[in-house]
Amino acid sequence: MYYKKxxxxxxxxxxxxxxxxxxxxxxxxxxxxxxxxQNGFYRSVFNEDKTKALLEKWNEGPYMLSIVTNDDEFIGxxxxxNMTTYSVTLGIYIASEYRHHGYGTEAMKLIKDYIFNELxxxxxxxxxxxxxxxxxxxxxALGYEICGIWHDERYAHGEYHDIILxxxxxx
Numbered sequence: 001m002y003y004k005k006x007x008x009x010x011x012x013x014x015x016x017x018x019x020x021x022x023x024x025x026x027x028x029x030x031x032x033x034x035x036x037x038q039n040g041f042y043r044s045v046f047n048e049d050k051t052k053a054l055l056e057k058w059n060e061g062p063y064m065l066s067i068v069t070n071d072d073e074f075i076g077x078x079x080x081x082n083m084t085t086y087s088v089t090l091g092i093y094i095a096s097e098y099r100h101h102g103y104g105t106e107a108m109k110l111i112k113d114y115i116f117n118e119l120x121x122x123x124x125x126x127x128x129x130x131x132x133x134x135x136x137x138x139x140x141a142l143g144y145e146i147c148g149i150w151h152d153e154r155y156a157h158g159e160y161h162d163i164i165l166x167x168x169x170x171x
């Protein structure tokens with residue numbers, strides 16, 4: 001069951017419903033090429049037990065929210081972790097069939113407003129693999145800035161890649 005914690009015009013953010021999300025997440029973790037290859041899950045094979053354990057682990061963090069359409073369809077997750085006094089790190093995943101329809105943009109705006117205006121943080125950080133060009137473009141369009149690089153930090157697809165560090169500041 002979902003709860004409309006943060007509401008937008010197209011989506012809302014809800015506490016996670018692990019039981020109902022596990023079958024769909026198992027499919028995505030095995031078949032969604034962007035999730036599998038862009039985020040490094042290609043090294044693993046997921047069954048529902050393994051997916052449920054992963055979701056439970058992620059849900060132990062301070063904030064993991066489901067992204068749900070206003071038609072109550074689960075389409076992804078947004079998570080906050082590494083919370084310090086002034087900053088928080090963000091991660092987001094939208095299922096491939098829901099990308100490029102404004103859902104991710106709206107979810108990111110909802111969580112940004114929540115982080116800055118309700119939680120009172122000054123900075124939002126995120127990390128993205130250098131080969132994930134679409135994600136980098138998406139974050140730049142939302143107003144994130146590149147603030148650093150961890151060189152050769154990720155081995156994937158037969159070679160080493162950088163991790164791009166990005167941030168948005170509440171000015």
